[in-house]
Amino acid sequence: MGVGTSVLAIDAGNSKTDVAVIDTEGRITGTARGGGFQPPLVGVEPAVDVLAEAVARALAEAGADSVGHVSACLANADLPVEERQLAEALRRRGWGASVEVRNDTFAVLRAGLLEDAEPRGVAVVCGAGINCVGMLPDGRTARFPAIGRISGDWGGGGGLAEEALWHAARAEDGRGGPTALRETLPAHFGLPSMYALIEALHLGRLSPARRHELTPVLFATAAAGDAVARSLVDRMADEVVAMSTVALDRLGLLGEEAPVVLGGSVLAARHPQLDDRVRALLSERAPKAEPRVVTARPVLGAALLGLDQVGAPAQVHARVRAHYESGVHRR
Known part of the structure; x- marks a missing residue:
């Protein structure tokens, strides 16, 4: 052909x-x-x-x-x-x-590679979940199973929402430390408390798909200075950089100039705390990597x-x- x-x-x-x-x-x-x-x-x-x-x-x-x-x-x-x-x-x-x-994830990687004759680089996609792949012009690839916690995954929009709910629930009943997520998460749905939000999710009055709406609430709460929310955003950045640097290393690109394409709704939103930390950590661990956010379909x-x-x-x-x-x- x-x-x-x-x-x-x-x-x-x-x-x-x-x-x-x-x-x-x-x-x-x-x-x-x-x-x-x-x-x-x-x-x-x-x-x-x-x-x-x-x-x-x-x-x-x-x-x-x-x-x-x-x-x-x-x-x-x-x-x-x-x-x-x-x-x-x-x-x-x-x-x-x-x-x-x-x-x-390979589609996001290829869309973000500007050198169309030479597909070479790594992509991390952080949307509902998280995944990372890399590829070289000779066809070699680096990838992760990316099928959930059993394959070592953490984060993505769905994972962040679950973590935010966990911390907020524990803040309300006293098992955990204080966090503004206790108020901001139920308030997003017009509910008075985390107990009411837990009940609405458990009984199906709020569909499971609506949990994804909580990820932007988490980022807004972090931007307002909440320590727990900020720690979750920082951990998300750590995961993005861990996946990308491992993929770069597997392909022999860790010490070379290579694009790191960042895609998916969470990364494409360019939240300052997340974006800044990803770039700072990459500059330390893969100084020649070139992070770039792709928004094309x-x-x-x-x-x-x-x-x-x-x-x-x-x-x-x-x-x-x-x-x-x-x-x-x-x-």
């Missing part, structure tokens, strides 16, 4: 899926958005059915039945064996002559990975990047 191959790019997260069809000249000829991709909850085939609905709309807009290559960056493809299983499931759909599946990274795979020329990469970085995501 080589120059002149069309690409179907898929970026599928837990909450939404973005699809784009790229022609041989780098034009975006079809796009669609669909639901979240959650094979652990619904099974592989039903999860791929969600992708199929969005893919069908994008292909129809592009006036195509299939493409030359499918580049899919998928949430919950956390282990290489899962990537292989999902790649086989996508091949059975007949969307393209070839299929490559990667964890969705991750489907850009899936598209660029697909173009890498088919050997598309630099001008095709540039055209796709310009489309997504212009802020206009229509044909």
